[in-house]
Amino acid sequence: xxxxxxxxxxxxxxxxxxxxxxxxxxxxxxxxxxxxxxxxxxxxxxxxxxxxxxxxxxxxxxxxxxxxxxxxxxxxxxxxxxxxxxxxxx
Numbered sequence: 128x129x130x131x132x133x134x135x136x137x138x139x140x141x142x143x144x145x146x147x148x149x150x151x152x153x154x155x156x157x158x159x160x161x162x163x164x165x166x167x168x169x170x171x172x173x174x175x176x177x178x179x180x181x182x183x184x185x186x187x188x189x190x191x192x193x194x195x196x197x198x199x200x201x202x203x204x205x206x207x208x209x210x211x212x213x214x215x216x217x
Contacts, residue, residue: 163204173211180205 128136130152137148159177162169169177184200 171209173209175206175208175212178205178207179203 134145134148134152137143137152138145141148143151159169163177163179166179168179179202182201182203185198187196187198188194189196
């Protein structure tokens with residue numbers, strides 16, 4: 128499912144227009160992004176939790192030259208599904 132399909136599904140489920148559903152989805156994504164940038168975690172009970180994890184620098188290999196390279200440390204977003212979501216798809 129891509130973003131436009133998700134917007135269509137949200138509109139059908141909620142009774143909102145596609146325009147309102149797009150605004151709601153964009154606001155949801157912006158709020159989560161803003162919270163994660165600030166270092167907060169976002170918990171949606173039953174659905175899951177979004178967190179920011181620190182990934183340490185590490186050594187890697189350039190596949191084309193076979194030379195060792197250093198992959199820099201970075202922050203990554205992670206999602207842990209909640210129990211209700213896990214049971215619903217399991």
